[in-house]
Structure formats: C-alpha cells, structure tokens
Amino acid sequence: MFIEIEDLRDEPLHVRHTYGLGEIAFKRADAVLAEPVLTDFILTHKDRDLHVDGSVKTILRCRCARCASEFRREIVARFELSYAPHPGNIKENEEIELKYEDMDIGFYDGVRLDVDLMVAEQIELSLPMKLVCRDECRGLCYRCGRDLNDGPCGCAQEERDARLSVLLEFRKKMDE
Ligand SMILES: [Zn+2]
Ligand SMILES: [Zn+2]
Structure with missing residues (x-):
C-alpha cells in the first residue's frame, strides 16, 4: 500500500x-x-x-x-x-x-x-x-541434546565424575 x-x-x-x-x-x-x-x-x-x-x-x-x-x-x-x-x-x-x-x-x-x-x-x-x-x-544440553526444561540429564554429574577420576589417576601416579 x-x-x-x-x-x-x-x-x-x-x-x-x-x-x-x-x-x-x-x-x-x-x-x-x-x-x-x-x-x-x-x-x-x-x-x-x-x-x-x-x-x-x-x-x-x-x-x-x-x-x-x-x-x-x-x-x-x-x-x-x-x-x-x-x-x-x-x-x-x-x-x-x-x-x-x-x-x-x-x-x-x-x-x-x-x-x-x-x-x-x-x-x-x-x-x-x-x-x-x-x-x-533452560535450553538444550550441549552434550546430549536433552531439553533441560524437562529436568536434568546427568551430563553435568558425569562431567564432575570424569574430572574427579582424572585427579584420582594423577594422585595414584604420584604415590607410585
Ligand atoms: Zn526455550
Ligand atoms: Zn546432557
């Protein structure tokens, strides 16, 4: 118009x-x-x-x-x-x-x-x-793609565990 x-x-x-x-x-x-x-x-x-x-x-x-x-x-x-x-x-x-x-x-x-x-x-x-x-x-989880509005996906927990195991691995080596 x-x-x-x-x-x-x-x-x-x-x-x-x-x-x-x-x-x-x-x-x-x-x-x-x-x-x-x-x-x-x-x-x-x-x-x-x-x-x-x-x-x-x-x-x-x-x-x-x-x-x-x-x-x-x-x-x-x-x-x-x-x-x-x-x-x-x-x-x-x-x-x-x-x-x-x-x-x-x-x-x-x-x-x-x-x-x-x-x-x-x-x-x-x-x-x-x-x-x-x-x-x-809350958007989507960048790792697994889950819609975080439906609840947490567990990736955050896994990531913490992974970091912890690297640390434990490192300590074990130091002790040897
Ligand atoms: Zn949205
Ligand atoms: Zn996830």
Whole structure:
C-alpha cells in the first residue's frame, strides 16, 4: 500500500488496514507471521514532511534460541515516526542524516509513502535479537541434546565424575 502525498488533504488521514499473510515482507530466520497484521495509524503532514502515529499488531510463530521449540508470540508495536523527503544530493544527504540522527526521522522519496515497508520495519524493530520461549528457558544440553526444561540429564554429574577420576589417576601416579 502506498500513500500518495499529492492526494493528502489538510486534515489527518486515519488508516486502518489488515494485511493477509504473505502481504508483508517480514523475514527473520527464527520467526514468521502466523496471523494477519493489523495496522492502525494517523498520518498528518506539513507539505511533504510526514508524521505517523499508530500501532501494528500481529502474532508470530517463533523458534526459541535456547531450546529450539516453536512458540507463538503476540506483537503489539506502538510507533511514532517522522518522514522527510529524501534529499537527492549524497553529500547533503549525509549531513542531513547526521543532523536528524537523534530525532528518529526516516526518509522517503517525497512522492509516496511505502506503508508495507513501514509496517514490516516496525515488526522487526519490536523484536529482540534473540527470541526465547520464556525468560527461564533452560535450553538444550550441549552434550546430549536433552531439553533441560524437562529436568536434568546427568551430563553435568558425569562431567564432575570424569574430572574427579582424572585427579584420582594423577594422585595414584604420584604415590607410585
Ligand atoms: Zn526455550
Ligand atoms: Zn546432557
């Protein structure tokens, strides 16, 4: 969905839209969309400077970074963004980007706003680097692969025993 700036009126534009699965190019190795994406925002503008205030809501199907199990996570991302027309000149562009660095300002071509891209970005930004099924997830044992959420596997014990037997072996040699 694009919003043509030429078509904007003076009053705020209220957009409510539901994207079907596959209509939003959201891509992450450990998460995919599980439900349609609901977006609801108000766009105001001053000439070609835009201000967008709204939210994105959906449910993702995720894979836990620790235990590799699948889980669903609801995403509710609130956002407030400003967009300015992208300056043509690259040098000038760098200066402007520096100037706006702290201001959370994005750029667009000055002709139309790519809403799909904005929505996909907001979903991405709302996610942490690593997705875990729950904070207390214990993950998998790195030796036997058992899911430690189901209880301890015994590898830790074995490892202690192994270290101890090496020590005993060493002592025996010293005594000889
Ligand atoms: Zn987990
Ligand atoms: Zn184990």
